[in-house]
Amino acid sequence: MQTWQIQQAKTHFSEVIDRAITQGAQLITRRGNEVAVILSLKDYEQISGKSNYLLDTLLNAPKGDDLVVERSKESIRDLAL
Template sequence: MHTWPVQDAKARFSEFLETCLQDGPQMVSKRGREAAVLVPIEMWRQLQSSAKPSLKSLLLTGEARGELILPQRGQARRREVMPLEGE
């Protein structure tokens, strides 16, 4: 993966985009540190479709809670409590 300094990516954006489309993802660095990646749209869609849902989205869906089976009230068995020795 080729790394482009942000000033080069901005100045030569058409070339940057063409390289991405022909050769795959292109890294952008800012002040010498990796900052972002430009990926072709097909790859982006593939990544999005294979991503797992977040915990937040799972908790907010009705399906996540629908599978939880709860016993009806009053039907749960209670343990017998044994007295402690010495009492």
């Protein structure tokens, strides 16, 4: 995680955002104290559990055993109508 002084982050805001997207979280400091983190939207949604993408949710779901579906070989029963 790269660290930016707040004034430096303000001056290079677009670069901070680009790096958050491509390299991950960016740490912001004020007077030597860590005060904020800039995240990409994707990283934020992942840690907050607010992913709006069904495909992402399905692809990241826990993997279980393979589903084996077997069809019954019995004949169809007669129904009285």
